[in-house]
Structure formats: structure tokens, C-alpha cells
Amino acid sequence: MAYGTVNADLMTTSDGVSSSGLYGFKNRIINGAMVIDQRNAGASVTVNSSTATYPVDRFAGRGVSSAGVFTAQQSSTAPTGFNNSVVCTVTTSATPASTDAYLFRQNIEGFNVADLGFGAAGASTVTLSFWVRSSLTGTFGGAIQNDAFNRFYPFSYTISSANTWEQKSVTIAGDTSGTWLKTNGNGMTVSFSLGAGSSRVNTAGAWTSSISEGATGQTNLISTNGATFYITGVQLEKGSTATSFDYRPYGTELQLCQRYFTSFVGPVAFSQYGISEVITTTKIRWPMQCPVVMRSSPTLTVNGSGLVWAVDRVGTALSAITLDYATTQIQSISATTANIIVIGQAGAVTAGNYTNTSVTFNSEL
Amino acid sequence: MQYKLIEVRATSGNFIGTVLNTLVRRLSDNACIPFDPANTDYQAFLKYQAEGGKVYGADEEVPADEGTQ
Numbered sequence: 001m002a003y004g005t006v007n008a009d010l011m012t013t014s015d016g017v018s019s020s021g022l023y024g025f026k027n028r029i030i031n032g033a034m035v036i037d038q039r040n041a042g043a044s045v046t047v048n049s050s051t052a053t054y055p056v057d058r059f060a061g062r063g064v065s066s067a068g069v070f071t072a073q074q075s076s077t078a079p080t081g082f083n084n085s086v087v088c089t090v091t092t093s094a095t096p097a098s099t100d101a102y103l104f105r106q107n108i109e110g111f112n113v114a115d116l117g118f119g120a121a122g123a124s125t126v127t128l129s130f131w132v133r134s135s136l137t138g139t140f141g142g143a144i145q146n147d148a149f150n151r152f153y154p155f156s157y158t159i160s161s162a163n164t165w166e167q168k169s170v171t172i173a174g175d176t177s178g179t180w181l182k183t184n185g186n187g188m189t190v191s192f193s194l195g196a197g198s199s200r201v202n203t204a205g206a207w208t209s210s211i212s213e214g215a216t217g218q219t220n221l222i223s224t225n226g227a228t229f230y231i232t233g234v235q236l237e238k239g240s241t242a243t244s245f246d247y248r249p250y251g252t253e254l255q256l257c258q259r260y261f262t263s264f265v266g267p268v269a270f271s272q273y274g275i276s277e278v279i280t281t282t283k284i285r286w287p288m289q290c291p292v293v294m295r296s297s298p299t300l301t302v303n304g305s306g307l308v309w310a311v312d313r314v315g316t317a318l319s320a321i322t323l324d325y326a327t328t329q330i331q332s333i334s335a336t337t338a339n340i341i342v343i344g345q346a347g348a349v350t351a352g353n354y355t356n357t358s359v360t361f362n363s364e365l
Numbered sequence: 366m367q368y369k370l371i372e373v374r375a376t377s378g379n380f381i382g383t384v385l386n387t388l389v390r391r392l393s394d395n396a397c398i399p400f401d402p403a404n405t406d407y408q409a410f411l412k413y414q415a416e417g418g419k420v421y422g423a424d425e426e427v428p429a430d431e432g433t434q
Contacts, residue, residue, distance in 0.1 A: 184403055185403060279376040279377070280376050283376070295403065296401050296403035296404045296405075297399040297401035297403075297404055298399070298404070299391075299396050299397065299398045299399070299404060299406040299407075300396065300397040301394055301395070301396040301397075302395070321395070321397075322371055322373070322388075322390075322397050323388060323397035323398075323399060324373045324386060325373070325386055326388075326399035326401070334373075362396075362406065363403075363404060363405075364405060365405060
């Protein structure tokens with residue numbers, strides 16, 4: 001009986017069926033189909049500073065100044081085979097100054113690209129593929145970077161027809177130089193440039209230590225007011241061929257995202273967030289457990305109208321909400337209440353009569 | 366972007382009042398940031414502090430126009 005063959009990247013069965021492009025989890029990008037949006041539920045965000053701003057999970061828009069401003073938003077405009085994209089729209093145009101860069105990017109955790117072996121001999125070739133659609137045509141740019149911001153691979157691609165979905169791919173020889181994190185830090189940044197100044201671009205198609213957040217000669221979307229840039233189906237995979245998109249189950253993709261950001265949203269008034277214990281006459285403490293182990297101990301933020309402590313069906317607003325202890329999975333939270341309360345007493349932490357409260361844990365890269 | 370240190374103190378047992386943990390509050394949005402070197406908000410705090418940015422002590426009053434605690 002004949003058996004199939006297996007090498008490092010390919011399995012072939014005895015009847016000739018090859019695993020090339022068929023196996024799962026080949027995509028190192030998370031949420032490449034732009035489906036998961038825990039932060040905004042589809043609402044638009046404005047990118048007007050160097051602070052990373054997330055229109056969907058794992059993908060951030062970033063600028064370096066408020067001179068040029070764009071919005072970014074999950075969209076239902078998508079090519080066949082996809083249901084979502086992200087659309088970036090220029091709302092304040094600007095000509096990028098020499099050190100300015102406007103981009104849409106994802107930082108990939110080092111654990112998820114460690115096997116590519118970047119930074120040493122034998123680094124794997126990778127292929128980046130994606131679908132784009134823009135109101136502008138021409139040569140566009142992007143870059144792959146390391147966390148130390150001293151290794152860059154600027155790439156370019158051409159958008160031939162305005163307002164038409166086109167699939168692009170770029171094959172990149174692995175970088176044998178530099179330091180590429182293989183930990184829970186930023187292992188690799190994949191960015192798509194929406195505008196870059198002369199000191200932020202370099203010739204496409206070669207590794208360099210010169211800062212490169214775009215490619216020489218690229219179209220700067222940020223320079224055209226009202227210009228749009230849609231993107232989806234982003235995939236970074238090992239090998240020199242762009243294969244079919246790794247469309248993972250929604251629940252799986254959501255859990256992958258929750259390693260970096262988790263939002264507890266009370267959909268109705270009086271939603272409960274936890275059961276608390278009174279620890280002083282003015283202070284309570286309660287635990288919250290994240291659905292997956294997070295990348296790092298997360299930052300706690302309470303948004304909206306805040307939380308209410310309820311005991312015997314009487315609610316009191318909570319203040320000074322504090323993350324007493326943080327691990328990558330269990331968070332211990334305390335808060336102050338104006339009521340004089342009994343040590344050891346139990347109560348519920350709720351949204352009160354509000355529907356806009358969320359408790360978020362952030363460990364993004 | 367300003368920050369205030371937070372001290373978590375023991376509330377029971379023989380060590381009442383002892384500082385058990387320290388973290389930082391970002392005053393712009395009241396976010397609580399743990400001292401985890403891998404947390405990018407903590408990294409941003411360290412950069413802000415290294416550049417001479419104001420960090421309020423745990424017992425220091427924050428002026429009303431600088432945010433809420």
C-alpha cells in the first residue's frame with residue numbers, strides 16, 4: 001500500500017491530494033476578514049494622532065500628527081467570499097511632512113511568528129495577500145517592520161481601477177538580520193500606508209535598516225480629501241504562494257481577538273458584572289475572569305455611565321474603580337461606595353439603570 | 366495624558382494598611398494600568414515618565430481640571 005509523503009510545508013496523499021493551501025491556521029494575521037469589532041460595534045473612529053485607534057479588533061489606524069485626519073470603520077462592502085472590510089476615509093487632507101506617516105496596521109505577537117525564524121539564517125519566505133479597493137488608483141505602499149523599528153521591508157502594489165475590489169499579494173524573503181521578538185511582545189508589524197513623508201519611505205522590495213513605513217513613489221491617500229481605502233482578507237502566511245484565505249470559525253476568531261482585548265458589555269439595564277465582597281466600610285472588591293488568557297496583564301477601563309453596587313435591591317454608584325491585582329486571566333477589582341456598609345457583606349456589581357456601560361480589558365500590542 | 370499612582374493596601378489581618386500592589390491610573394480615561402512590562406499602556410507610562418511627565422503620587426491631590434480619580 002502506498003502512503004503519502006510529508007515534508008516541512010506540504011503533505012501529499014497517495015492519490016495526489018496536496019495540503020498546500022488547505023490546512024488551517026496558516027494565517028498569522030488575526031481578524032484578517034475584519035469581522036470582529038468588540039470596541040465600536042461598527043461605529044466609525046477618528047484617527048488624528050499617533051495613538052493607535054482600533055476600528056476593528058487587532059487592526060489600528062495611526063497618524064503622527066493631526067494635520068491629516070481619517071476615519072476608519074467596519075464596512076459591509078466586501079469582495080465575494082467576505083462579509084466585511086474596513087474603510088478608511090480622509091476627512092482632513094494633508095501633504096505628509098518628511099517624517100509623517102499615516103497607516104493601518106496589525107502588530108503580530110512574537111509567539112505567532114517565531115517559527116518563521118526571522119533574524120537568522122534560514123528565515124522563511126512569507127507571502128502577504130489582501131483585497132483592496134480605493135477611490136484612487138496608482139502605486140500604493142506598505143511595510144513589514146520589527147519591534148525595535150530598525151528592520152523594514154517596504155512593499156508596493158498597484159490599484160488599477162477606482163472603486164473596484166482587487167486582490168494583491170507580495171512575497172517577501174525572510175529577514176536574516178535584526179532582532180525579531182519570539183515572545184508575547186510585538187513579533188512583527190504589517191502596515192498599509194495611507195501617506196508617508198520622504199523620510200518614511202524607501203525603495204520597495206528590499207530589507208533596510210532605514211525607517212520605512214511606505215514605498216518610494218507611493219500614492220498618499222491622506223493628501224486627497226474624501227478619498228477612500230477599503231481593505232479585507234489580509235493574510236500573512238509562510239511560503240512563496242498566496243493561498244486561499246484562512247476563514248476561521250467566528251468563535252475561534254473572537255477568542256483569538258480576546259487575547260488582546262475583551263469587552264464585557266451589559267446589553268440591558270441592571271446587567272450584572274460580578275458578585276462582590278465588602279472589604280472596608282466604604283469599599284468592595286470582586287473578581288472578573290477573562291474568557292481567554294490574555295497576552296499580558298491587561299489595562300482596565302470602565303466606559304459609559306459606570307457601575308453600581310447593589311445589595312438588598314438598593315443600588316449605590318461606585319467610584320474609584322481600581323484594578324487591585326491583574327493577571328493574564330483573573331482580575332481583582334475594587335471600588336468605593338458612599339454608603340456605609342458591613343464588612344463581609346455580599347452584593348452585586350451591576351450596570352444600574354443604564355445600557356451603555358462596558359468593562360474592558362486591554363492587552364493589545 | 367497624565368498619570369496618578371495607586372497603592373493597593375491590605376484591608377484585613379495583621380498587615381492592615383501595608384501596600385500590597387502598586388499600579389497607575391491614566392487620568393484621561395481613568396484606566397487602571399498594571400505594572401507589567403509587557404503591557405503597552407505601562408510602556409507608554411514609562412516613556413512619559415522618562416520624558417519628565419508629571420506623575421501624581423498615590424496620596425497627592427489631582428487638580429479638578431486634570432481628570433477624575
